[in-house]
Amino acid sequence: MNIEPIVALEIGTSRVRVFVGEAREDGALMITAVGDAASSGMRKGEIFHFDSVCGCVETALRQAEEAADLKINEVYLALSGSQIEAQPSRAEIPVDGEIAQEDADHVLSMAKEVTLPADREILHSIFGQFAVDGLPGVSPVGLVGQRLAAEMLIVHGVHSRMVNLVRVVKALKLEMAEPLFSGLCSAQAALSADQKRQGALLIDLGGGKTDYVVYAQAKIADAGVLAVGGDHVTNDVARAFRLSTTEAEALKLQHGDAMVSAAGRTRRLPLPAAAGEAPRTAKLSDLQTIVHLRMEETFGLIAARLKRQKLLSLLGAGVVLTGGGAHLKNVAPLAEKVFGLPCEIGAPRNVSGLAANLAVPEYATGVGAVLHGYRSARAAAERSRSAWKRLAHWFGVN
Amino acid sequence: MSAKSDDAQENARELRCRVLVAGVGGGGGNVLGHALAGWDEPPTVAAINTDVRALDATAIGLKVAIGRTVAKGMGTGGDAELGRLAANEDLDALRALVSGHDLLLLVAGLGGGTATGAAPVLARIAREEGLLVLAYVTLPFAFEGARRQEQAQEGLADLKQSADAVVCLPNQRLHALLPPDTSLPDAFAFVDRMMSAGIRGLWTLLARDNMLNLDFSDLQSLVENSGNECCFGYGEGQGPGKAEQALRGLLEGPMLEKGRVIANSGAMILSVTGGPDLSLAELETIHRRFQEAARPGARISMGAAVLDGWTGRLALTVLAAEHWIPPPKPGTLLMEAGPDAPAEEPAGRRRKNVQQSELQLGGANDRGRFRDVAPTIVEGADLDVPVFIRRGIRIPS
Numbered sequence: 001m002n003i004e005p006i007v008a009l010e011i012g013t014s015r016v017r018v019f020v021g022e023a024r025e026d027g028a029l030m031i032t033a034v035g036d037a038a039s040s041g042m043r044k045g046e047i048f049h050f051d052s053v054c055g056c057v058e059t060a061l062r063q064a065e066e067a068a069d070l071k072i073n074e075v076y077l078a079l080s081g082s083q084i085e086a087q088p089s090r091a092e093i094p095v096d097g098e099i100a101q102e103d104a105d106h107v108l109s110m111a112k113e114v115t116l117p118a119d120r121e122i123l124h125s126i127f128g129q130f131a132v133d134g135l136p137g138v139s140p141v142g143l144v145g146q147r148l149a150a151e152m153l154i155v156h157g158v159h160s161r162m163v164n165l166v167r168v169v170k171a172l173k174l175e176m177a178e179p180l181f182s183g184l185c186s187a188q189a190a191l192s193a194d195q196k197r198q199g200a201l202l203i204d205l206g207g208g209k210t211d212y213v214v215y216a217q218a219k220i221a222d223a224g225v226l227a228v229g230g231d232h233v234t235n236d237v238a239r240a241f242r243l244s245t246t247e248a249e250a251l252k253l254q255h256g257d258a259m260v261s262a263a264g265r266t267r268r269l270p271l272p273a274a275a276g277e278a279p280r281t282a283k284l285s286d287l288q289t290i291v292h293l294r295m296e297e298t299f300g301l302i303a304a305r306l307k308r309q310k311l312l313s314l315l316g317a318g319v320v321l322t323g324g325g326a327h328l329k330n331v332a333p334l335a336e337k338v339f340g341l342p343c344e345i346g347a348p349r350n351v352s353g354l355a356a357n358l359a360v361p362e363y364a365t366g367v368g369a370v371l372h373g374y375r376s377a378r379a380a381a382e383r384s385r386s387a388w389k390r391l392a393h394w395f396g397v398n
Numbered sequence: 399m400s401a402k403s404d405d406a407q408e409n410a411r412e413l414r415c416r417v418l419v420a421g422v423g424g425g426g427g428n429v430l431g432h433a434l435a436g437w438d439e440p441p442t443v444a445a446i447n448t449d450v451r452a453l454d455a456t457a458i459g460l461k462v463a464i465g466r467t468v469a470k471g472m473g474t475g476g477d478a479e480l481g482r483l484a485a486n487e488d489l490d491a492l493r494a495l496v497s498g499h500d501l502l503l504l505v506a507g508l509g510g511g512t513a514t515g516a517a518p519v520l521a522r523i524a525r526e527e528g529l530l531v532l533a534y535v536t537l538p539f540a541f542e543g544a545r546r547q548e549q550a551q552e553g554l555a556d557l558k559q560s561a562d563a564v565v566c567l568p569n570q571r572l573h574a575l576l577p578p579d580t581s582l583p584d585a586f587a588f589v590d591r592m593m594s595a596g597i598r599g600l601w602t603l604l605a606r607d608n609m610l611n612l613d614f615s616d617l618q619s620l621v622e623n624s625g626n627e628c629c630f631g632y633g634e635g636q637g638p639g640k641a642e643q644a645l646r647g648l649l650e651g652p653m654l655e656k657g658r659v660i661a662n663s664g665a666m667i668l669s670v671t672g673g674p675d676l677s678l679a680e681l682e683t684i685h686r687r688f689q690e691a692a693r694p695g696a697r698i699s700m701g702a703a704v705l706d707g708w709t710g711r712l713a714l715t716v717l718a719a720e721h722w723i724p725p726p727k728p729g730t731l732l733m734e735a736g737p738d739a740p741a742e743e744p745a746g747r748r749r750k751n752v753q754q755s756e757l758q759l760g761g762a763n764d765r766g767r768f769r770d771v772a773p774t775i776v777e778g779a780d781l782d783v784p785v786f787i788r789r790g791i792r793i794p795s
Contacts, residue, residue: 043771048559160555167552170479227774228781235766236784240793245767286793293785301776 003377005032005068008369009057009075009174010182011165013042013208013231014324015362016056018064018072021351021370029351029374031358031367035064044227045081045209047164054171061172074175076373078182078365079165080209082157084123086223089114092149099140099148104130107150114154121159123181128152128219137218153220155181177373183211183223185368186322190346190361191215198316201339202346203302204365205325207231212302216314222306228298230325236290241282247272251287258295259330260288295331299338318342326361415604415614417441418499418529419597422517423481424449424473425507425536427456432587433594434458441601444495446520448484448512449473462495464488464516474511478549481515489523496524500614501604502531503597504561506553509538509546514553521561530618533561534597534630536589563621565630565717567593574652592653595632599669599715603701610681612669612701617717620665620699625721625772629659633714640672640712641680645687648714657691664722665697669715673708684714697722723773 006021006029018035037060041052065072091110095103112125128151130140140148162179169176186204187196196215204211208229214222233256238248255269264285271280306312318341321331326345335343347359348367358367419441421430427445434440434457444460447453450471453461463471465484474480485492496502502524506513513535521531535557538546558564572589580588603612621628631654635643649657660666668688670681681702688698765773768782775781779788786793 043768044774046771048771050556050559160551163552164555226776226781231767232782232784235768235782236786239764239766239784240786282794286795289791289795290784290786290793293789293791297781297785 006373010078016060019366020068033068035060078369080182082161084157111150111152124155186364187213189348189368195317200317205323258334320346322361322364324362423513426505478514481512485516485519504533509550518556518560531561558626608703610702616699624719631716644714663718666718668700670702671713
């Protein structure tokens, strides 16, 4: 099977990244190049200044093209922000005797039909499961029954905001393979098949936003975005200590901590002071408090949503954190406390041949997008697969 | 630049606020062509287009052809991308056009290639040059097709980011004002007339010495804190009871959704245009009626202009901000409307550097680096405000 190199573009609030993946001879995927540039013109996962964003994307593309020795023509775009959220959808049809492929296709297309507010657009329709006469999780074709139901999860976002991200791709004269919700990409890269089966919550802590994806009862049960990210931590620190964004970012990276420690109460940190100003210091515990409050609130909002949907008790494999924010000191212990579940730091795992320095939480989204692109290219190559099997494969458990 | 427009520019400069009115694309040009017809002392008006033939045909004196390389003077064929490239090709000409003005009233019929692509670029350039940018746009009628609608929506989103505020004329609401058997050219002409009336109402109040002047700072405050979106309404009355008639048209008509928009708005600007017979009682009535219709504490700024030849006639224009976020220091920007209200010259004509002025306010704005993007409100809390501030925790402890 000959599959062209797969390129994923992730336009984040703090970084713009490009990943190139190629199939090895044994069919496994290998990341052959990474472009990684600072981002500007983005706020909270969305475009704030179009031209600045285009410039940053161009830089990252060049880096990747040079490293891969390849001209990039087409990208999978991992996007976030845009008030992306998910809603379950279910459809049921009567069947007469043996269930045919056409019946399955029909009920699926019905489940995909949802009414959304006018400003919203569907980003993904993710297959959940079939049920025959109330028995869920079956493979229906060939079974005999009276009622066939399909469940899907519809992921949607604000059209105009997603379109702005897509327009960057267009402005750079690239073809758009597919827009993808970045949270689903991260989950694809960082969660093992076992974790998906047991139920897991993936949280991607980005610079401008926080994505979450819930696997429960062997399917994707919820997904969404909170427009709060590492920039908010930095902003909180800047406001508290009257620092510039750059100074606050440096302080956060060096001493930021999601838990307040006893030692922090006596330790003082030097703060940058303007020329001629008296030297200033801050209590480490104050910095810890600011960071702790912000992260606790972010996790708390996600926990409250999951609790309302009765999903929190279905997460046998606990919480997995990805994104640059996963590097924050004590972020996993804090998440364990808030969710009452075990928590680990995740990194791309489903790609063989990945160099060790690529196995970091902030690469989960980009690698996941390549992985998705690779799987759908492979699925397209294997035309024998039926439509719903492919759907189940993409983002599904397997 | 023609001699006529030079003069117009000179005129505008002597007046209190230097207004540039620019129509981008064919639709914008049509609106302004319509507006100019009834305008005795017009502001600087410019037409910007990729289509050289359309530019030649317009009555507007100041013409700027853009994208002569990418569009070859023949328009964009409805392609917004081409419109954007065209504007980017002539950034210097656009910069030269806007510089020296305080306010840009940008007019565009979104959906078309030039308007949709070039208007956001013009808005961005104007803001970089320190102008306050208010964009008046129309969206296509449904029958103009899905592609045009979609393109218009993209352009609208774009323009909201690059202009200070967008006044979007909802065609559905205008539809309700027209008799069902209205012909297509009449419907278009009606939209043009509404638009030009709105622009004219605002410009008259800002650029002339009037009976009751509107401060540029009032408009600036409204526009900059509008959450990038303003609503516009227009009503007219004639003969005795003309104020009542105009009020009824506005507050009960479809343009402001039977007054719902006014009830929701945190701030609004009323401009009244009348003849020498315009009375203080009429102004008081108008002001009172809006105060009653608006939500408590809403800021209502009002201006009134008297024009010759308007005897027995009254026009009322409203610019309302439904997503108004009060500026950090309340009080100073509120202008009480009344016969004794002083018509002061604004202290600084040039638009202040917003970023700097907000930094100087220190703790007043807790949103920090998120001050210029839409807030994230979850369960009533603005998540952009630091958590420790919302919870009242003292740092440094």
